[in-house]
Amino acid sequence: MNMERYTWTLRVSTACKDRATVFVRQHQFPVGAPVQFDAAYDAITALEYVLGAIGADVVNGFRALARKRRVEVDHVEAVIEGALNNPLTYLGVVGESGHPGLEQVSVKVYVASLAAEAEIQRVWQEMLDKSPLVRTFQPAIRFELSLQVVL
Amino acid sequence: MDKPILMGAVLYNPKVSVIWDIISAFFQDNGCPIDTVFYTNYELQVEALLKGHIDIAWNSPLAWLDAQRQSGSTCRAIAMRDTDRERVSYLITKTQGRIKTVEDLRGKTVAVGAKDSPQATLIPLGLLQRQGLQPGKDVQVRRFDLMVGKHGDHIGGELEAFKCLASGEADASALVDLNWQTWTQDGTINPGEYAILATTAPFDHCCFTVRADFPPEREQQFLRVLFSMHYDNPKHREMMDLEGLKAWVPGRTSGYGLLHEAVEKQHFFAGTTP
Numbered sequence: 001m002n003m004e005r006y007t008w009t010l011r012v013s014t015a016c017k018d019r020a021t022v023f024v025r026q027h028q029f030p031v032g033a034p035v036q037f038d039a040a041y042d043a044i045t046a047l048e049y050v051l052g053a054i055g056a057d058v059v060n061g062f063r064a065l066a067r068k069r070r071v072e073v074d075h076v077e078a079v080i081e082g083a084l085n086n087p088l089t090y091l092g093v094v095g096e097s098g099h100p101g102l103e104q105v106s107v108k109v110y111v112a113s114l115a116a117e118a119e120i121q122r123v124w125q126e127m128l129d130k131s132p133l134v135r136t137f138q139p140a141i142r143f144e145l146s147l148q149v150v151l
Numbered sequence: 152m153d154k155p156i157l158m159g160a161v162l163y164n165p166k167v168s169v170i171w172d173i174i175s176a177f178f179q180d181n182g183c184p185i186d187t188v189f190y191t192n193y194e195l196q197v198e199a200l201l202k203g204h205i206d207i208a209w210n211s212p213l214a215w216l217d218a219q220r221q222s223g224s225t226c227r228a229i230a231m232r233d234t235d236r237e238r239v240s241y242l243i244t245k246t247q248g249r250i251k252t253v254e255d256l257r258g259k260t261v262a263v264g265a266k267d268s269p270q271a272t273l274i275p276l277g278l279l280q281r282q283g284l285q286p287g288k289d290v291q292v293r294r295f296d297l298m299v300g301k302h303g304d305h306i307g308g309e310l311e312a313f314k315c316l317a318s319g320e321a322d323a324s325a326l327v328d329l330n331w332q333t334w335t336q337d338g339t340i341n342p343g344e345y346a347i348l349a350t351t352a353p354f355d356h357c358c359f360t361v362r363a364d365f366p367p368e369r370e371q372q373f374l375r376v377l378f379s380m381h382y383d384n385p386k387h388r389e390m391m392d393l394e395g396l397k398a399w400v401p402g403r404t405s406g407y408g409l410l411h412e413a414v415e416k417q418h419f420f421a422g423t424t425p
Contacts, residue, residue, distance in 0.1 A: 038169040087165040088191065094199070095191030 019043060035090055035100070047082065051105065055080040057133040058107055058145075065127050071119045075112040080105065105137060106144040113149060120149050155184040156373055159196045159205040161214075162189045163298055163305045173390040181376040192300025193267075197221065200362060207373065210360040211302035212269045212410050213419075218360050220420060228358035228402030229370060230377055234329075234395050235356040236406060240270045241331055242278065242349045243316070243340075244323045253282045253349050260291040262312035262321035267419075268303025269354070269410050271312065275325035277413030278351045286417075293321050306330060313340065323348055329395075355406025 014020040018033040032043025044052075055078040066073040082105045084090065086098030113120055124147050128134055137143050156178075160171055171187045178185045188205055190196040193214035200208040201221055207229075210218060218226045242261065244250040250259065261279070264271025272294065276286045286292045295311035303309070309326045313334070316324035326334075331347070334340040359377075361370060380387040382397045391397065414420065 037165040038172070088162055088189070091162065091165060091168050091189055093162050093189040093191050095195045 035084070035087065037087070047084075047102075050102070051080045051082045054105060054107060054133045054137065057131050058109055058127065061127045061131050062109065062111065062123060065130070066113075066120075066123045069119070069123055069126075071113070071115045071123050073111060073113045073115070073120075075110075077110045079108045079110075082106075102137075102141055104142040104144070107146070109145070109147045111147065111149050112151065114151065117149060120147070155186040156207060156369060157205040158185045158187045159199055159208040160187055160189055161191070161193055161196055161209075161211070161301060161304065163301045170390060170393045173393070177380065177387070177390065178373075178376050181379065183372050183376045185373075193217070193302050194300060200226075200360065203362070206361065206365055206369070208360045210358055211304065212354070212356055212358075212407055213267055213273070213302045213414070215358055215360055215404075215407060216411055216414060217420070222362065225363040226360050227363065227365075228404050229361055230374060230399055230402050231355065231358040232394065232396035233398045233400050235358065236400065236403075237353040238270065238356050239328045239353055240275050240278075240325055240351045241328060241347045242275055242323045242325055243313075243331070243345050244348045245316070246344055246346045248322065250322050250348060253279065253284065256323055257284060257289050259322035260293055260320070261286075262293040262295065262315035262324040264294075264303050264308030264312055264325065265296045265299050265301075265305075266294055267299055267301075268308055269413075270327035270356070271303050271309040271325050273413040273417060273419065274351050274354060274409055276417060277409065278349060280413070280416050282349075310339075316345075352409050353406065354409040355403065358402045 011023040012020050012031075013023070020031045022029050022031055030043060031049060032041065032045045034046045036043075036045050059076040059078050063073060063076050083103055084100050085103040086096055087100060088096040089098055090100035109124075111120055128145065134143070134145070158171075160167075162168060168189065171189075175185055175187055188199070190199065193211055194217070196205075196208050196210070197214050197218045199205050200218060208214065208218070215226075215228060242253070242256075250256060256279070261275075263275060266272055276292065279286055279290055284290050293312070293315050295308040295315070297307035297311060298305040309324075309330055312321070312324040313326060315321040331340070335342040377399045380391060380399060382388055382391050
């Protein structure tokens, strides 16, 4: 590798119970608890940000590459599902085994386009090769990706 | 700050922790902090209670009996939900089938829940025994051992038992009255196709259990806050709905006789040391 190492630096700070603020360049966003099981919880959890980031990486990456390769795409959407190895271990349940890490992520991508299927597939493969998050998670956990072209 | 009361609870689903978060916040706000310790099964929780690792255990009825068995009957049941009292279980069968009485089950198959489920296994099998049918001898038993150790808190075993009946692999299945009510309303069970064949005698379900040496002043402090929850207070109602009650009531042990009888007749604790 003939380049200087490029790194990203964020600052994350918390001054209250379960709310952190992430400062990144000129932006900032709040993050809630690491994980939550309450559907009414009023913040976005760290885990949800990770899953959302994977989805955003895929749909934005696909869209950007499609534009670059001059493949016309109307809409790209992804449904992400993630599962922990054993969420009860996060809660400290005595007697449980396993760990609270992500074990499986599934990403279903829907592309609305009139372009030829082969062109869409070429963009898809290129996106998978170039996606920082797909390349990070794919070898580490059960990572299922699927693409469906809709008209 | 008062030293928190250590409360034990068994979790079968992480969502249940939300209920305990709400309860803990309520106790904190009312000057009686509690810390919740979660266990994967009731055996571990009973052991923790008796060893003094926790002060109060939210026990299943079987865990209550186990705590009494292991402590020489010195534990106390201090509170329960109104809905823990006077429960019954049913044996149900197909309305179009040939089973019209419990005696008709002789030589047939009954589907039940997990082996440690009071409501879906032990007490319904006790009903058969009371009527002179020996499970495994006079009646074949199809048992659905989902999440053993959780004492039937998880409804999966009962549901699998019902599916076994529905598929024709069993002639009757066992379930608690609350699940019958829910499932006949939500479409899981078509009430036109299935009927209640037999109803057990009433029994009590969960209770807050303490050791004999739990200080009375701490107990009173806990009960004072617990009994201050009122269903007509919207702030309390959310938790009470999640936990399935309209009021907390004093604990009583008179409702555990039926399960005790079933456990004895079925030698449930045989081979385990008190």
